[in-house]
Each structure stands twice: as structure tokens, then as C-alpha cells.
Amino acid sequence: MIDQLLSKLKRNKAVVGVVGLGYVGLPLVREFIRGGAKVIGFDLDPAKVKTLMAGRSYIEHIPSATVKQMLRGRRFEATTDFKRLSRPDCILICVPTPLTHMREPDMTYVEATARQISPRLRKGQLIVLESTTYPGTTREVMLPILAGSGLKVGRDFFLAFSPEREDPGRKDYSTRTIPKVVGGYDRNSLKAATACYRIAIDTVVPVSSCEAAEACKILENTYRCINIALVNELKVLFDRMGIDVWEVIAAAATKPFGFTAFYPGPGLGGHCIPIDPFYLSWKAREYGLATRFIELAGEVNLAMPHFVVAKLMDALNQRGKPLKGSRVLVLGMAYKKDVDDMRESPSLELVELLKQRGARVDYNDPHIPKTPRTREHDLRMRSVPLTAGRLKRYEAVLISTDHTTYDYQFIVDHAKLVIDTRNATKKVTRGRKKILKA
Ligand SMILES: NC(=O)c1ccc[n+]([C@@H]2O[C@H](COP(=O)([O-])OP(=O)(O)OC[C@H]3O[C@@H](n4cnc5c(N)ncnc54)[C@H](O)[C@@H]3O)[C@@H](O)[C@H]2O)c1
Numbered sequence: 001m002i003d004q005l006l007s008k009l010k011r012n013k014a015v016v017g018v019v020g021l022g023y024v025g026l027p028l029v030r031e032f033i034r035g036g037a038k039v040i041g042f043d044l045d046p047a048k049v050k051t052l053m054a055g056r057s058y059i060e061h062i063p064s065a066t067v068k069q070m071l072r073g074r075r076f077e078a079t080t081d082f083k084r085l086s087r088p089d090c091i092l093i094c095v096p097t098p099l100t101h102m103r104e105p106d107m108t109y110v111e112a113t114a115r116q117i118s119p120r121l122r123k124g125q126l127i128v129l130e131s132t133t134y135p136g137t138t139r140e141v142m143l144p145i146l147a148g149s150g151l152k153v154g155r156d157f158f159l160a161f162s163p164e165r166e167d168p169g170r171k172d173y174s175t176r177t178i179p180k181v182v183g184g185y186d187r188n189s190l191k192a193a194t195a196c197y198r199i200a201i202d203t204v205v206p207v208s209s210c211e212a213a214e215a216c217k218i219l220e221n222t223y224r225c226i227n228i229a230l231v232n233e234l235k236v237l238f239d240r241m242g243i244d245v246w247e248v249i250a251a252a253a254t255k256p257f258g259f260t261a262f263y264p265g266p267g268l269g270g271h272c273i274p275i276d277p278f279y280l281s282w283k284a285r286e287y288g289l290a291t292r293f294i295e296l297a298g299e300v301n302l303a304m305p306h307f308v309v310a311k312l313m314d315a316l317n318q319r320g321k322p323l324k325g326s327r328v329l330v331l332g333m334a335y336k337k338d339v340d341d342m343r344e345s346p347s348l349e350l351v352e353l354l355k356q357r358g359a360r361v362d363y364n365d366p367h368i369p370k371t372p373r374t375r376e377h378d379l380r381m382r383s384v385p386l387t388a389g390r391l392k393r394y395e396a397v398l399i400s401t402d403h404t405t406y407d408y409q410f411i412v413d414h415a416k417l418v419i420d421t422r423n424a425t426k427k428v429t430r431g432r433k434k435i436l437k438a
Contacts, residue, residue: 017088160193163217183213229297267346269335324358332401
């Protein structure tokens with residue numbers, strides 16, 4: 001079986017299936033098509049499938065022209081018909097891995113996908129999980145469900161884990177140029193997965209097991225989570241000491257070795273950094289160990305929106321205004337600059353905290369015209385226009401996300417008070433007295 005699959009992959013005759021056509025799945029489809037493969041995309045959401053098949057995109061940084069190009073020459077097809085899972089030679093799984101309300105791993109999407117594949121699993125197929133998860137998921141969650149097919153892993157079908165490293169909005173690296181770590185269940189699975197990714201990705205980095213590949217992704221995100229917590233904690237301390245944390249980080253970053261700059265902010269956002277480390281904490285408990293760095297980082301980062309709101313309240317107080325009844329404009333609803341993704345965005349928390357304290361809150365975000373419902377929040381708000389007249393109406397303007405399209409001098413010129421959580425106003429020259437970093 002393995003020789004047949006490897007030969008197909010070598011000749012680029014293998015059909016690739018991608019399950020979950022979101023922020024991760026869709027760019028992956030694009031790269032396999034660019035690499036010359038034929039791709040079938042599977043998603044539960046009929047609206048997404050319909051949009052793609054009509055040649056349109058629902059992700060801001062993937063233009064509709066790219067989708068049209070993907071559809072050309074019948075190289076790509078999107079479907080909700082999971083019976084067709086038996087067709088692809090390689091199935092790459094990019095479904096969500098969120099946390100439950102109890103902040104535990106929610107494996108329901110991964111399990112559901114394995115259950116969709118299992119009855120259709122055929123000899124010679126390669127299954128790769130890409131969703132970020134704790135070490136052990138591929139072996140302990142995926143394999144038992146797939147083995148229910150009666151086929152034997154390593155002989156009849158192949159199983160691997162390869163973490164997605166997508167960073168939406170990044171210009172210097174793309175899905176193709178970000179090296180891809182691959183861990184196989186066994187030697188054959190590793191060979192198959194490595195050959196598969198070589199179609200689409202410039203550099204494939206094999207590791208010894210699925211667990212090593214799973215742990216690699218969690219290490220990367222935990223490293224970010226902890227370093228962001230460190231600078232967030234220092235931000236609070238330096239603020240009290242009258243030192244500008246952004247100036248300090250810029251100075252430290254001039255050291256050519258031994259220091260990587262991370263930046264403070266209003267809290268942690270996105271689908272990865274606030275969530276993935278807790279997958280590892282959860283798993284660590286099975287081994288009787290605590291992940292104290294992760295817990296501490298979570299605690300520090302979760303406190304950030306409260307710090308920002310306290311700074312805003314203090315600043316209003318100085319001006320003889322209570323937060324209750326004051327109008328506040330939040331700039332940026334996305335979790336980071338220049339993206340249209342607001343999952344876990346700290347702006348959501350900021351809006352909630354401000355509203356709970358009686359503020360009248362609006363937001364502007366050129367990438368998010370209205371707030372979609374998320375698992376924790378349903379704000380039902382629409383982005384308001386950013387005009388001089390409007391800016392003047394608010395007691396405070398709170399910069400939560402530093403989109404590059406914002407004209408920060410214009411904002412400061414017309415606002416009464418600007419709370420800047422991202423050092424976005426660093427180049428503003430007029431009206432600096434109105435700016436408070438938080
Ligand atoms: N977004 C990122 O930047 C990023 C980066 C690295 C890793 N990841 C990881 O990649 C995984 C996917 O994240 P995403 O951002 O692409 O999520 P997403 O929500 O954008 O996309 C997931 C897609 O899967 C579909 N789906 C859900 N259940 C399904 C099922 N059973 N069968 C078929 N389709 C199903 C959803 O409809 C959705 O279109 C997660 O584990 C995430 O942690 C994301």
C-alpha cells in the first residue's frame with residue numbers, strides 16, 4: 001500500500017482532501033493546488049461551500065480572484081458530501097480545537113471528523129491531523145476511531161500529525177514558505193506525510209512521532225503566551241514606576257542576540273495563544289504535574305482588560321467624568337492588526353467591561369462591519385464611521401487593535417482623550433497630552 005501511495009505522490013497524481021475550510025484549511029488548499037495537486041475541500045457549513053463554488057472568498061486576506069483561480073481547470077471542488085471522503089488519497093484535517101466552558105479541550109470537532117472518515121476509510125489513504133492539540137491526540141483520540149474501520153495503521157492506512165503554523169496577515173512568510181513539522185505514527189506514515197507535504201510546502205521537517213509534532217506546536221504557542229504575559233506584567237509595573245515599557249522593549253531589542261521582542265497589549269486574542277497552552281495544562285494533570293508558567297501567564301494576560309479599563313476610568317476621573325454614562329469608542333475589534341478575525345479578541349472583553357460599568361460604547365473596525373456571535377459574547381454591534389465629528393463626541397477613544405489603515409494623527413487631533421494599548425500613536429506629534437498608554 002505504502003509504495004502505491006508514495007508513487008502516486010511522487011508523480012503528483014494523488015488527490016488531496018482538506019477537511020475544514022477555515023483560516024487554516026483554505027490557504028492549505030491553495031498551496032496544494034499551486035503545487036499541482038487536485039483538491040477536494042470538505043466543510044460542514046453549506047454557506048462556505050456555496051461561496052467557494054461561486055468563486056468567492058469569505059476570508060479577507062484570500063481574494064476571490066484566488067478562489068476563481070483555484071476552481072480553474074477543475075483542480076478544486078468544495079463539498080459538504082462526506083461520503084466522498086473515500087476519494088482523496090490524503091486527508092488533511094483542519095477543524096477547530098477550542099476550549100469548553102470549563103476551559104478544557106473540546107475534542108468534539110476532531111472526533112466528529114474521525115467518525116466521518118472511519119466508515120469510508122480505504123486502503124492506501126493517509127490521514128493527517130493539523131488542528132492544534134495536546135500531545136497524544138492523534139494516537140489516543142484519532143486512531144481508536146479510525147481503527148474501527150477494521151484497517152490496520154501503518155499497513156493499510158497511514159496516520160500523522162502536522163501542526164498548522166498559519167499566521168494570517170503576515171507578509172514575509174506564506175503557507176508555502178513556513179517550514180512544516182511532520183510526525184508519523186510509524187515509519188510508513190511519516191514517509192507518506194512527508195511526501196504529501198512536499199507537493200505544497202518548501203521545507204518539510206520530519207520528527208520522530210505524532211507526539212513530538214503535537215508538542216512542538218504547543219511549545220511554540222506557550223512560548224508566545226508566556227513571553228507576552230511577561231511584558232504585560234512589566235507594563236503594569238513600569239507604568240507605576242513612570243517608565244514606558246515600549247521604550248524599554250525597543251531599547252532591549254537592539255541587543256543582537258539573546259533577546260526576542262514581545263509586546264504588551266490589552267489581553268490575549270486569537271484562536272491559538274489564549275487557548276492552546278491550556279490543552280497542555282489539561283494533559284499535564286494526567287501525569288500528576290502542574291504547568292505553573294502557563295497558569296501564571298493565563299492569570300496575567302486575563303487581567304489585562306481590567307488594567308486597561310482601570311486606566312481609562314482614572315483618566316476620565318482626572319477630567320471630572322465618571323465612566324458611567326460616558327461615551328467610549330473602541331478602535332479595533334479584531335484580535336490583531338489587519339485581520340478580520342475576532343475570535344477571543346480582548347476587545348470583546350473590553351466592550352463588556354465598559355458596558356457593565358455603565359459606559360455607552362461604540363466601536364470602529366474597517367475589517368469587521370458587524371460583530372458576529374461568538375461562543376462567549378453576542379454584542380450585536382455595528383462598526384460606526386470614523387469621522388472628525390464622531391470622534392469629538394466620545395469622552396474617550398480606546399485603541400485596542402492597531403490596524404495600519406488608521407490615521408492616528410487624525411484620531412488624536414479630533415479625540416478628547418486617547419487610551420492607547422498598542423503604542424499605535426508612537427509617531428503622533430500633535431496633541432500628545434491627550435494620549436495615555438495603557
Ligand atoms: N487561525 C489561525 O491562524 C490558526 C493558526 C494555527 C493553527 N490553527 C489551528 O487550526 C485549526 C483550525 O483553525 P481555523 O482558524 O482554520 O478554524 P476556522 O473556524 O476558521 O475553520 C474551521 C472550519 O472547519 C469547519 N468544520 C467544523 N467541524 C467540521 C467537521 N466535523 N467537518 C468538516 N468541517 C468542519 C468549520 O465549518 C470551519 O469552516 C485549529 O485547531 C486552530 O487552533 C489556527
